[in-house]
Amino acid sequence: MISRFTRMGVKYGVEWWILVIGAVVILGVIAMALFAGSIAPYDPHDQNTGPQLAPPSSAHLMGTDNLQRDVFSRIIFGARTILGVAILAAIISSLVGISMGLISGYAGGGFDKALSLIIDSVYSFPGLILAITFAAMLGPGIISITFAVAVIYIPTYFRLVRGQTLTIKEELYVEAARAIGAPGRTILWQYIFPNVIATTVVVFTMNVGDAIMIEAALTYLGLGLPPSVVDWGMDLAMGKKFLPSGHWWLITFPGTMISLLALGFTMLGEGLAEILNPRLLER
Amino acid sequence: MKNLLRYVITRTLLTIPMLFILLTIVFVVVRIMPGDPVSSMLGGHAPQKVIDKKKEELGLNRPLIVQYGSYLLQICRLDLGDSMIFKQKVMDAIGDKLPATIELTFFGMLITLVVGVPLGAYAADKRRSAQDYGIRLYGIVIYCIPVYWLGLMLQMIFGIWLDIFPIAGRTGGHVFASTFEQTGFYVLDTLLMRDFSAFGDVLVHLVLPSVTLGLTLSGIFIRLTRANMLDVLKADYILAAEARGIGHRRVVYKHGLLNAFVPILTMMGLQVALLMAGALLTETTFSWPGIGRLLLERIYQRDYPTIQGVIVIFAIIVALVSLVVDIIYALIDPRVRY
Amino acid sequence: MHSNILEIEDLHVHFPIHIGTVRAVENVTMTIPQGDVMGLVGESGCGKSTLGFSILRLLRPPGEFAGGQIRYHGRDILQMNTKEVLDLRGKRIAMIFQDPLTSLNPLFRVGDQFVEAIQTHENGVSKKEALQRAAATLERLGIAPDRLQEYPHQMSGGMRQRIMIGMALVLNPDLLIADEPTTSLDVIVEAQFLDLLNELRKQFNLTILLISHNLGIVAQMADRITVMYGGRVVESGGAAAVFAEPRHPYTQGLLASIPNIKLDQPQLRTMPGAPPDLVHPPPGCVFHPRCAYVEGICREQIPPAFKVGDHLTACWRYG
Numbered sequence: 001m002i003s004r005f006t007r008m009g010v011k012y013g014v015e016w017w018i019l020v021i022g023a024v025v026i027l028g029v030i031a032m033a034l035f036a037g038s039i040a041p042y043d044p045h046d047q048n049t050g051p052q053l054a055p056p057s058s059a060h061l062m063g064t065d066n067l068q069r070d071v072f073s074r075i076i077f078g079a080r081t082i083l084g085v086a087i088l089a090a091i092i093s094s095l096v097g098i099s100m101g102l103i104s105g106y107a108g109g110g111f112d113k114a115l116s117l118i119i120d121s122v123y124s125f126p127g128l129i130l131a132i133t134f135a136a137m138l139g140p141g142i143i144s145i146t147f148a149v150a151v152i153y154i155p156t157y158f159r160l161v162r163g164q165t166l167t168i169k170e171e172l173y174v175e176a177a178r179a180i181g182a183p184g185r186t187i188l189w190q191y192i193f194p195n196v197i198a199t200t201v202v203v204f205t206m207n208v209g210d211a212i213m214i215e216a217a218l219t220y221l222g223l224g225l226p227p228s229v230v231d232w233g234m235d236l237a238m239g240k241k242f243l244p245s246g247h248w249w250l251i252t253f254p255g256t257m258i259s260l261l262a263l264g265f266t267m268l269g270e271g272l273a274e275i276l277n278p279r280l281l282e283r
Numbered sequence: 284m285k286n287l288l289r290y291v292i293t294r295t296l297l298t299i300p301m302l303f304i305l306l307t308i309v310f311v312v313v314r315i316m317p318g319d320p321v322s323s324m325l326g327g328h329a330p331q332k333v334i335d336k337k338k339e340e341l342g343l344n345r346p347l348i349v350q351y352g353s354y355l356l357q358i359c360r361l362d363l364g365d366s367m368i369f370k371q372k373v374m375d376a377i378g379d380k381l382p383a384t385i386e387l388t389f390f391g392m393l394i395t396l397v398v399g400v401p402l403g404a405y406a407a408d409k410r411r412s413a414q415d416y417g418i419r420l421y422g423i424v425i426y427c428i429p430v431y432w433l434g435l436m437l438q439m440i441f442g443i444w445l446d447i448f449p450i451a452g453r454t455g456g457h458v459f460a461s462t463f464e465q466t467g468f469y470v471l472d473t474l475l476m477r478d479f480s481a482f483g484d485v486l487v488h489l490v491l492p493s494v495t496l497g498l499t500l501s502g503i504f505i506r507l508t509r510a511n512m513l514d515v516l517k518a519d520y521i522l523a524a525e526a527r528g529i530g531h532r533r534v535v536y537k538h539g540l541l542n543a544f545v546p547i548l549t550m551m552g553l554q555v556a557l558l559m560a561g562a563l564l565t566e567t568t569f570s571w572p573g574i575g576r577l578l579l580e581r582i583y584q585r586d587y588p589t590i591q592g593v594i595v596i597f598a599i600i601v602a603l604v605s606l607v608v609d610i611i612y613a614l615i616d617p618r619v620r621y
Numbered sequence: 622m623h624s625n626i627l628e629i630e631d632l633h634v635h636f637p638i639h640i641g642t643v644r645a646v647e648n649v650t651m652t653i654p655q656g657d658v659m660g661l662v663g664e665s666g667c668g669k670s671t672l673g674f675s676i677l678r679l680l681r682p683p684g685e686f687a688g689g690q691i692r693y694h695g696r697d698i699l700q701m702n703t704k705e706v707l708d709l710r711g712k713r714i715a716m717i718f719q720d721p722l723t724s725l726n727p728l729f730r731v732g733d734q735f736v737e738a739i740q741t742h743e744n745g746v747s748k749k750e751a752l753q754r755a756a757a758t759l760e761r762l763g764i765a766p767d768r769l770q771e772y773p774h775q776m777s778g779g780m781r782q783r784i785m786i787g788m789a790l791v792l793n794p795d796l797l798i799a800d801e802p803t804t805s806l807d808v809i810v811e812a813q814f815l816d817l818l819n820e821l822r823k824q825f826n827l828t829i830l831l832i833s834h835n836l837g838i839v840a841q842m843a844d845r846i847t848v849m850y851g852g853r854v855v856e857s858g859g860a861a862a863v864f865a866e867p868r869h870p871y872t873q874g875l876l877a878s879i880p881n882i883k884l885d886q887p888q889l890r891t892m893p894g895a896p897p898d899l900v901h902p903p904p905g906c907v908f909h910p911r912c913a914y915v916e917g918i919c920r921e922q923i924p925p926a927f928k929v930g931d932h933l934t935a936c937w938r939y940g
Contacts (some may be wrong), residue, residue, distance in 0.1 A: 013639070014416065121304040124601050128560035129578075133312050135592060136582040152414070187468065215431045217564055220431055221579060240568070242437060244450070246443055255432030263427040410682075521725040526677055526718075528711035529787070538726050600637075611761045616728065 025264030029257075033079040039212065040073035044230045048263050049073075053242065058251055063249035065235075066242065075253055077230040083143065086211035089149035094204055096150075097157025098196070104158070105165030116162065119155045127152035131214055135223040145224035149211050160203060164196045170224020202273045211266030216258045232258050298606050303355050303597035310354055313591045314347070341367065341588075363592035368584055373592035377574055381596070382467030383453060387496065388562050390489055394497025395504055402501070403508025404543070407516060408535050413423050418505060423427070426502035430561045434495040434568035441491060446490045451570040452463030455484050492569040496561050499552065511543035545616045552608035555601055626796055626828045627676065628652040631690035634671055641900040645671045645684070650926075653796075653845075658822065660831045660843030660860060662836060662875070666896050668852040673832050677714060678706050693796070702812045712742040715789035721781035721799035722928050724784040725773035731784055735791060742792055759784075759802050760875065761824065762817065776839045779810040783817065786813030790825055800832045815841055836879055840864060851897040851907035858932020870912050906937065916939060 013224035032039060041061075042049045049060070049070045056063045084283075103110045122130070131148040138144030168174060172193050182190075217223040219233030225236070232254040239250030338344045344352065357364060363373035406418040440449035451454065453469055465472050470489070473482035515521065516539055524534045563575030570576070574593050581589040634646035652658045657911075663669045674680060676691055680699060691698045698709065710716075726734060730809045735755035736748050756766035762783050773781060782802065789797060799818070804809040822829060833839050839846065840860065847857040848869065848918045856869040867873045874892040893912035897903055903910050909919040918937050921924060927939040 113465060117300060118304050121301045122308060124301070124556060125305060125308075125598060126556040126560040126563075126601070129563065129594065129597055130312075130576070131594060132582070133309075133562075133590070136590070137312060186544060204392060209427065213427070214428060217431060220429075221564075223582070236432065236435070243439055244443065248438075248439055251432070252436045255429070255435065258432060258568065259424075259428045259607060262429070266427050290847055350716040514825045519718050522679065523716075523718055523724040524676075524726065524787075525739065526710055526716040528709070529737065529741050530707060540728070541728055589898055 003169075012153060013277055015271050015274035017271075018267045022264045022267030022269070022271060026268060029079050029261050029264065032076055033083050034075045036080060040070075040076040042070040042073040042123065044069065044074045044077040045228075046073075054260065055245055055247075062253045063247075065250055070234070071249060072134050072228050073233070074235055076258055078232040078235065079257070079261075081142075081225070081231045082212055082215055082233075082258070084206050085146050085149060085215045087128065088147045089215070090153065090204055090208045092146070092150040093153035094157050094200065094207070096198060097154040098161050100109065100154070101158040101161030102165055102192060105162035106169060106184065106188055106192065108166075112162075116142065116159075119158045123159065128157070128214060128217060130225050131218060132223060133222065135218050138225060140226050142229070145215065145218055146222075148218065149214050152214070155210065156203060157200065160199060161196050164199065165192050168192050168195050174280035187256060198276050202269055205265055205272060206269035209262045209269065212258060212262045214266065231263055242282070288466060289579045290545060292609055294606060294609050294613075298602050302602045303596065305354065305602065307351075308356060308594060309591060309598060313587060313594070334551075358595060363595060364587055364588040366589050368581075368586045368589075373589050376589060376598055377592060378575060379467070380572055380577045382469075383571060384469060384562055384566065384575060385467050386489070387492055387565065387571060387573060388558055389430045390493035391496030391500070391562065391565070392558060394493055397498040398497065398544045399501040399504025400508050400540070400544075400547070402430040403505040404512050404540050406505065407512030407543075408539075410513065413584055419509070422502040422505040422509075424502075425498055426506075429500070429564075429567050430495060431564045433499060434492070434565055437491050437495055438568070447489050450491065453485065453488050453572065455488070456482070492565050492571055495568070496558075496565045498556060499561055503554060503557070504547070507547050508543060511546045512539060513542045515539050541615075545612065548608060548612050548615070552605040555604045555608075559597060559600070624655055624917060625652050626694060627651075627691040627724065628675075628690075628695075629915070630674070630692070632691060633687035634675055634684060635687045636684045636860065638683065638900075643899045644902060645850050645899060646675065647902075649689070649849070649852075649854050651847050651854065651857065653828060653830060655795075656826065656828055657833055657844040658842050660839035660846045661830060661832045661849065662834065662839055662846065663849035664834055666899075667849045668899075669832050669849050670800055672849070673716070673800050676830070677710050677716060677809055693761050696863075702865050708742070710736055711794070712787075712792045713794050714798065715792070715794040716798040716800065716803050716866075717782075717785045718791050720805045721778055722773075722805065724785055725781060727773055729772075729846055730769070731771055731773060731776075732938045735769065735788055738788055739791060752777045753798070755787070755791055758787045759890065760774075762787050766799075776827065778806055778837070779814065782810075782814060784807060786821070790827075793825065795826070796828045796830065799831045801834070803833075803838060811838070818842065819823045836875060841932070848875070851902060852899055853907055854926070854933075854935065855908065856934045856936075857926075860933050862930065866930070868932070868939060869908075869936050870914055870938075874911075881897070906935075 017045075047067045047069055049068055050064050052064065052068050053066055054060055055066045056218040060070050060072065064070055064077060065074075100115070102258065104115045112275060130152050133150055134144055134148035138147065177187055177191055215224070216231075216233035216236070219231045220237045222234075222237060225231055226232060236251055239247070239254065242250050291359075329588070342350060361374070363377070365372055366376060369376075394492075400419075402418050406415045438450040441448045463477055463611050469485040470482070473479070473485055516535070519536060519538055524538050525531065530537075560577075562573065563578065565573040566577060567572065567575045574596060578590060578593040581593070629651040631648060632646055633644070636645055649668075649672060651659070651661075651672075661669045662673065671680070671684070676693075676698065677685070678701075686699055689699075689857075691712065693709065698706065700707070713736040715919075725745060729737075732752055732755060736751040739746055739751040739754060740748075752769060753848045755769055759766055759768065761895065763864070764780070764783055768776070768780070768784070773784075776784065786802075802818075803814055808816065818829070819842065822828065829842070831839060831842055841858040845858065846860045846863045848855050848863070848871065850871050856863060856872045858868070863872065864876070867876050878891055892911060897910070898905055904913075905921045906912070906919045906924050910913045912919065916937060918940075924937045924938075924940065926933040926935045926937045929939045
């Protein structure tokens with residue numbers, strides 16, 4: 001196992017180690033989310049864990065907030081919300097985007113042109129502002145925030161998959177399959193889909209990294225979630241109120257965790273991109 | 284010249300369907316919300332009669348297709364309707380706040396370009412060296428730091444601990460608002476009034492917000508510049524220029540960077556979306572009175588006409604910027620025009 | 622006064638990459654007398670272009686010089702400082718490339734590219750003067766001066782190649798390195814171009830290093846020939862002698878593989894095998910895996926250059 005690990009390191013150089021670091025960070029946060037109950041020293045909602053607004057100490061590793069809650073425990077439980085929303089949103093948008101892209105690219109013609117024009121217009125619009133609008137219109141809640149985040153990535157998958165479908169459709173082996181009478185559905189799923197999967201895996205990983213920052217942005221702006229949910233973005237917004245009085249720990253720890261998790265997914269995506277597709281190596 | 288003109292006209296015509304689609308999406312999205320906007324605006328307990336009357340005033344009782352038609356017509360007349368909460372035209376509210384956003388994004392973009400393009404070009408020139416890896420690492424890390432958190436940390440360090448820069452607003456208390464009546468761009472206004480102490484105050488207030496916005500986007504520009512420079516530096520004309528005895532630095536940063544800049548510029552059009560999103564978050568963090576903050580305030584107040592109006596303005600800006608970028612592209616690269 | 626304009630002695634150029642070191646140029650020695658045209662031939666990847674770029678010290682990273690000398694008028698280019706090398710490039714030694722389409726910067730007018738080259742090497746020349754000199758040079762090449770106002774993409778391939786050569790000659794260099802100058806031109810333009818080059822050679826009193834895989838154009842132009850294979854020189858001498866009596870089996874194979882319409886060849890002759898892996902070159906003679914005359918010693922020892930008649934051949938058959 002170890003020797004195989006280092007062999008990959010020699011073969012792909014720095015890119016391999018970028019991938020490994022990214023994966024380690026992600027697994028760490030996932031473990032934290034799964035075992036939150038047994039790691040966290042306090043209940044994240046417990047409003048009587050110690051003094052108010054206490055700086056980090058051995059009793060409270062990351063200090064306490066204005067409601068006497070333990071910041072460290074809130075960080076641990078908060079991982080559940082952000083990971084859940086970001087990953088679920090990325091799954092939804094990839095499923096929708098990939099199917100739309102496959103169908104549109106395969107069907108071609110006026111339908112494809114019209115759909116592409118619409119999707120391209122959405123793509124050009126700032127994703128965050130679209131998500132803010134959706135979140136504001138749907139009202140607070142886990143479901144609506146997931147939906148608001150999911151919507152803005154559909155164009156990314158659509159454009160990627162449609163482009164590749166258009167190219168692959170013209171390949172000889174697809175032409176041949178069509179010539180012997182394979183139905184459209186078979187061609188789509190057995191010939192075209194397997195070819196687009198490698199790039200979509202890379203995009204999916206990076207997409208989760210981006211979705212993490214968008215989720216936290218929405219909750220930071222106070223749009224996404226009811227106060228009963230533990231969330232890094234909401235903690236950041238609350239910490240902002242105590243920034244002028246110098247309570248640095250309230251913003252430092254949630255922000256570091258958001259950045260670290262986003263960085264983990266981005267590094268994993270970068271590493272995968274270089275290893276799955278050597279043509280991107282010089283990019 | 285004739286070719287250029289023809290290009291500009293065709294490109295402008297192509298903007299229209301895109302804008303139309305964006306406006307339609309805005310219309311649909313603002314109307315998908317569950318519940319009744321008028322009832323929630325009036326506090327949720329208003330009698331049905333009052334609600335119906337308000338609806339009639341706002342034209343919300345008409346069929347959707349009629350509402351849609353009058354919405355498009357209004358926009359064509361550059362009118363975005365009236366606020367549901369304040370006695371104010373939406374257009375005026377936006378007009379008040381737009382200069383602040385433009386000022387912020389302008390200086391933010393400036394910092395992005397000044398940081399991102401030279402670092403990206405340098406990394407490409409020294410590819411696979413320690414400097415290259417260092418710059419790329421910076422690019423990835425800065426990309427993953429959310430702009431609002433970067434803003435908060437800069438506020439903490441430079442505003443609270445070191446106490447060098449103000450952390451909120453466009454001006455300090457001692458600068459009178461009467462200085463700012465000409466254009467709304469405070470940097471310009473204070474210069475026009477020759478009020479240099481106010482000018483200094485405005486600049487000091489711009490530092491943290493524009494650095495926050497600029498650094499956040501610099502990662503993407505490092506990446507774009509580096510990738511394009513790597514392609515360009517492989518070109519024969521680079522080698523040919525070196526073979527003519529032109530110094531390496533001049534070859535890389537004049538011949539190379541100018542050629543790499545053409546694709547970077549097209550990418551810049553796409554980054555406008557990120558720039559706006561970043562500006563909105565920066566405005567919230569720094570209490571910067573721009574249209575992003577206006578949007579959020581009106582979302583909290585459920586002022587639907589203003590929400591819709593601000594989003595329409597964002598859509599128009601996106602469409603216009605991509606149009607302008609394409610035209611500049613044609614001006615720089617003679618190959619596009621012919 | 623040196624009668625040799627360029628003397629390359631025992632040159633080694635290496636490209637260290639992650640799987641090993643590419644030995645692109647090994648132990649190469651070559652002399653070009655003043656006023657001659659030296660033809661440098663070999664198949665792609667044999668190191669001939671790297672040798673050309675080495676003369677201007679234009680190795681792409683990670684390329685490095687691993688030994689030897691390149692003497693220009695008796696001075697070793699490899700020992701010069703950066704400024705001296707920059708003075709050499711363009712002004713003393715000019716180079717033209719394979720693809721005129723991509724060798725001109727697409728964003729600058731042709732005239733501006735002339736001006737930049739002139740002003741780089743001659744301080745205090747105004748833009749107007751520089752443009753006049755460019756126009757004068759173009760006239761000698763039969764190109765209307767108003768072409769200077771155009772962008773490269775507005776011109777045909779042949780025109781651009783002439784512009785390239787004009788830009789190379791505007792500073793009156795005495796050595797011209799032409800790297801596959803006609804590969805991207807069609808046959809008729811190629812013939813015109815070679816006539817032009819012959820004409821210019823007299824007019825400008827040029828020495829030319831003509832790098833090509835095309836033996837036909839080398840035969841038309843060259844006074845002397847150097848044949849490279851696998852980063853090494855396998856045969857060199859007067860052009861007439863090498864063409865009339867090729868000694869090295871590789872040169873013989875190369876000449877035999879030229880299609881000849883005059884001879885009634887039943888079939889085109891090709892050489893078996895593939896060019897060597899320059900990271901792990903075969904032991905002994907680098908050509909031995911493809912050689913029809915291979916003997917025991919060929920697999921063990923690298924052949925030195927043997928003088929046979931009036932030319933040099935690196936082959937054990939003549940040892």
